[in-house]
Amino acid sequence: MPYQKDRLANNTSTPLHGIKILVAEDHVFNQEIITDILENAGAAVCIAQNGMEALNLMKQKPFDCVLLDVQMPVMDGFQTIERIRADPTLAMTPVIAMTASASNEDRCRCLSAGMNDFIEKPFEPARLHHMITGLTQITVTHALPRAAKKPIDLSVLTNWIGDDKIKLQKFTGSFLDSAHLDLIEINAALEIKDFVALTTLAHHISSPARMVGASDFYELSKQLEITSRTICDTGVAHNLISQMHVALEQIAEIVSQELA
Structure with a gap:
């Protein structure tokens, strides 16, 4: 799936302006909600149906950040992050795990697997925005390259x-x-x-x-x-x-x- 159109101007209401994000999520409804949240913040969004598709897309084009659902068919989030971190060309891509639970066990497992951070679904848009901008280190004003x-x-x-x-x-x-x-x-x-x-x-x-x-x-x-x-x-x-x-x-x- 190609990048969604970046519809919004770069201002304080679009904290993710110019950031290219890959969302690996198998549920269509969740795909639509997450895409809407990210696009409303100015991001360019690409969707993968599973981990294998996400890996293939990452090898075709660069992404600033990946949102990776932990439970997916074909290849789940943990299998996917293992392959991402083992590939020198992909290893440094920031990856946020999307989980249905925020238990300490889940948190430890996500971080130990190589995720940069994790967020529990459903999540507050502002929290996700803050997490992504922190990992990509792109500011609203883009004052410094x-x-x-x-x-x-x-x-x-x-x-x-x-x-x-x-x-x-x-x-x-x-x-x-x-x-x-x-x-x-x-x-x-x-x-x-x-x-x-x-x-x-x-x-x-x-x-x-x-x-x-x-x-x-x-x-x-x-x-x-x-x-x-x-x-x-x-x-x-x-x-x-x-x-x-x-x-x-x-x-x-x-x-x-x-x-x-």
């Missing part, structure tokens, strides 16, 4: 704790200290090719990075988590870890300059 991102955007942390320089220094310092320690453990895990530990450590380091607005570092840590869980390639892991060290140095430099 991705290539122009700073190593750390302190406004993200400011939104959480307010414009308090002392607190900003405290929390960025805490992040840098913990990230340095985590990288030491990550290096040690790589030395012995412990990909289970690498997966856990990369996941552990990613959440604080996102909280402080260190988007590049966050993306690298998620890549490390996914590749450690799926392809277990020491060369790929070493390259990602090297980039994480560089990114952390850049973050420290920005923090030093802006919070001096």
Whole structure:
């Protein structure tokens, strides 16, 4: 199925303007509801009837985000995410699991399988919009292209704790200290090719990075988590870890300059 027409202008009522989303959902009624929610927010939507069809579509064209129903015929969501994360050309695509239950067991299973996030059906449109924009890191205004991102955007942390320089220094310092320690453990895990530990450590380091607005570092840590869980390639892991060290140095430099 081709992309649906992007009908709405890029303004505050269309937070997903320009975002290409693949929805893997087998129920026609759910397809229609989800498509309406996404198109009303400005997204371009493509529908897959099952996991196999979703994989084929992902290999044909790029998507900014995938909404993946957990229970589908032919190939379910868990089988699909396993194949997505195992394919180097698809592995970094943000994937949100759509579930009928939000139990702790379901949450853990979704995240452990490699989903970036999960949402329970039926869901609030605003919550889904926020989730998608957070994962794709596309803002309403599109003020900065991705290539122009700073190593750390302190406004993200400011939104959480307010414009308090002392607190900003405290929390960025805490992040840098913990990230340095985590990288030491990550290096040690790589030395012995412990990909289970690498997966856990990369996941552990990613959440604080996102909280402080260190988007590049966050993306690298998620890549490390996914590749450690799926392809277990020491060369790929070493390259990602090297980039994480560089990114952390850049973050420290920005923090030093802006919070001096």
